[in-house]
Amino acid sequence: MKRWVAGLLLIGIAGCSGGCSPPGGGAVLTPESSQAKVDNPPAHTAAEQKAAAKNSVEGQETLTLKGHSDWVLRVSFSPDGKRIVSGSGDKTLKVWDAQTGQETLTLKGHSDAVVSVTFSPDGKRIVSSDGLFLMKFGEIKVWDLSPLDELQRNKVTVAQRKGARAAGKPAAKKAAAIQEAERLAAETSLTLKGHSGPVTSVSFSPDGKRIVSGSRDSSLKVWDIWSLDTSK
Numbered sequence: 306m307k308r309w310v311a312g313l314l315l316i317g318i319a320g321c322s323g324g325c326s327p328p329g330g331g332a333v334l335t336p337e338s339s340q341a342k343v344d345n346p347p348a349h350t351a352a353e354q355k356a357a358a359k360n361s362v363e364g365q366e367t368l369t370l371k372g373h374s375d376w377v378l379r380v381s382f383s384p385d386g387k388r389i390v391s392g393s394g395d396k397t398l399k400v401w402d403a404q405t406g407q408e409t410l411t412l413k414g415h416s417d418a419v420v421s422v423t424f425s426p427d428g429k430r431i432v433s434s435d436g437l438f439l440m441k442f443g444e445i446k447v448w449d450l451s452p453l454d455e456l457q458r459n460k461v462t463v464a465q466r467k468g469a470r471a472a473g474k475p476a477a478k479k480a481a482a483i484q485e486a487e488r489l490a491a492e493t494s495l496t497l498k499g500h501s502g503p504v505t506s507v508s509f510s511p512d513g514k515r516i517v518s519g520s521r522d523s524s525l526k527v528w529d530i531w532s533l534d535t536s537k
Contacts, residue, residue: 368406369406370389370391370401370406370408372399372408372411373391373393373394373395373397373399374393374395375393375394375395375418376393376394376418377391377392377393377394378392378393378394378418378419378420379391379392379419379420379421379422380392380422381422381423381424382403382424383403383424383428384424384426384427384428385428386403387402387403387404387428388400388401388402388403388409388424388428389401389403390422390423390424390431390433391422392418392419392420392421392422392433393418393419394418394419394437395418396413396415396416396417396418396419396435397411397412397413397415397419398411398412398415398419398422398431398433398448399411399412400412400431400450400453409453410450410452410453410483410486410487410490411487412431412433412448412487412490412491412494413487413491414446414491414494414496415433415435415444415446416435416444417435417436417437417441417443417444417503418435418436418437419433419434419435420434420435420436420437420503420504420505421433421434421504421505421506421507422507423507423508423509424509425509425513426509426511426512426513427513428450429449429450429451429454430447430448430449430450430509430513431447431448431450432445432446432447432448432507432508432509432516433445433446433448433507434446434504434505434506434507434518435503435504436502436503436504436505436520436521437503441502441503442498442500442501442502443500443502443503443504443505443520443521444496444497444498444504445496445497445498445504445507445516445518445528446494446495446496446497447494447495447497447516447530448490448493448494449490449493449494450490452485452486452487452489452490453486453490455486495530497516497518497528497530499526500518500520500522500524500526501520501522502520502521502522502523503520503521504518504519504520505519505520505521506518506519507519514529514530514531515527515528515529515530515531516528516530
């Protein structure tokens with residue numbers, strides 16, 4: 306019996322010396338055919354090549370915004386994507402045109418680095434907070450952007466203000482308009498105090514009537530700004 310089984314095995318091996326087909330037909334995968342498949346991938350279609358080209362340019366830098374004199378600690382887009390607000394270690398906020406990269410407004414009033422900024426859901430206000438040091442009580446400020454809206458209706462920019470001396474009286478008038486808008490924004494801002502440490506995070510409620518803040522004093526506070534808003 307053993308000799309009979311061994312004979313069958315030898316016959317089978319000899320019969321497959323030139324390559325055997327699997328049951329039901331088909332090609333046998335050999336090391337050579339496998340390597341050839343790897344070395345010769347299928348050609349990409351025109352649509353695949355177009356998609357690959359698009360992916361290769363996604364994430365491309367389109368603008369560089371400069372104006373702060375210290376680290377930029379926080380940035381945020383307005384809900385409509387037309388504006389950007391930034392908070393810096395220079396204790397200011399800056400509002401930028403998101404399409405052109407032009408600085409449109411500088412907001413001053415914080416006494417420490419601005420560490421959190423965000424727009425209200427309607428894009429008409431900004432809330433910001435400051436504080437980097439444990440021994441300092443952080444503040445929250447709410448800024449009304451209606452003066453900026455008036456400036457943009459008149460197409461006034463910070464760049465025009467900076468070039469006022471060289472451009473003469475028309476630019477000087479626009480420069481004065483920007484200064485007035487910045488003054489109004491500072492005067493109409495709301496200041497919220499209550500935390501016993503730096504305020505590291507702020508956010509509006511979906512209806513824009515409340516603000517929540519988080520602090521290094523290990524607490525969160527919710528503020529009803531609707532009742533404090535004198536512009537409504």
